[in-house]
Amino acid sequence: MTRVEIEYCVPCGHLDRAIDTQRTLLELFGRQVDHVALRPGDGGVFVVRADGEPVFDKADEAYDIEAITERVRERV
Template identity: 50%
Template structure:
């Protein structure tokens, strides 16, 4: 099963974004996932990983929940 990890910068106030992405992923994939976990980070980080592979990084991509869900869909195993 697939594991999703959402690493977010707590000092930057990205918790709400992380919760929104987690909820969207859970609505879309629910029981197909082993877990969708939040990981506290810093220094402006906001990354989404699937089974350890980064599929979204805010330092390279514009934040868009729908695009993140599409990337998760394409990269699930």
């Protein structure tokens, strides 16, 4: 099963966005994923990984929950 990790910048205040992303992924994929883990970070990071591979990085593109869910769906 797929393991999803959301690394977010604590000092930047990305916790709410990380929780919203986690909730959305759990609501959509539920038991189809092993876990959706939150990983605190810094330096402006907001990266979503599926099985260790980045599927979204805020440094490369604007936050888009629909794009994130589609990319995770491809891994589930």
